[in-house]
Amino acid sequence: MFREYAGELGVDLAYQGFEEELAGLPGEYAAPRGAIYLAHVDGQLAGCVALRPAITSDYPEAAEMKRLYVRSSFRGFGLGRRLAEAALDAARRAGYESVLLDTLDDMEAARALYEDLGFKPIEPYYNSPVAGTHFLKVDF
Numbered sequence: 001m002f003r004e005y006a007g008e009l010g011v012d013l014a015y016q017g018f019e020e021e022l023a024g025l026p027g028e029y030a031a032p033r034g035a036i037y038l039a040h041v042d043g044q045l046a047g048c049v050a051l052r053p054a055i056t057s058d059y060p061e062a063a064e065m066k067r068l069y070v071r072s073s074f075r076g077f078g079l080g081r082r083l084a085e086a087a088l089d090a091a092r093r094a095g096y097e098s099v100l101l102d103t104l105d106d107m108e109a110a111r112a113l114y115e116d117l118g119f120k121p122i123e124p125y126y127n128s129p130v131a132g133t134h135f136l137k138v139d140f
Helices: 002-009 018-023 079-093 108-116
Strands: 035-041 044-053 062-070 098-104 133-139
Touching: 002 018, 002 044, 002 062, 035 079, 044 079, 062 079, 079 098, 079 108, 098 108, 108 133
Parallel strands: 062 098
Antiparallel strands: 035 044, 044 062, 098 133
């Protein structure tokens, strides 16, 4: 599912160590400080989201939401929202004070969802080589 997500992005995620991330799963997404959620509809895998500790000294008590993805045939039914809410709930239960994420200009539906969930723009918390990257944060 993560590979499908990356393929749809149209961005080379090598700068994020994507292949190493996949090879080491669950890695940083392991409980108790992380999580991976999968959404199923009628027995079919429909979407995913992951949560891990954020690696930034600017936000030492923050989690990072990654890899929110819903397959195109399942979009428009609120699965993205349910997955994001599950990740936020997991972050609260794990004791994080906030959640960070990054998204791209062309991910308009995702950006609208994040705004609706209370995320606000912040300064970059890592160096992204991808033009049009937006960095967001929500506090609990």
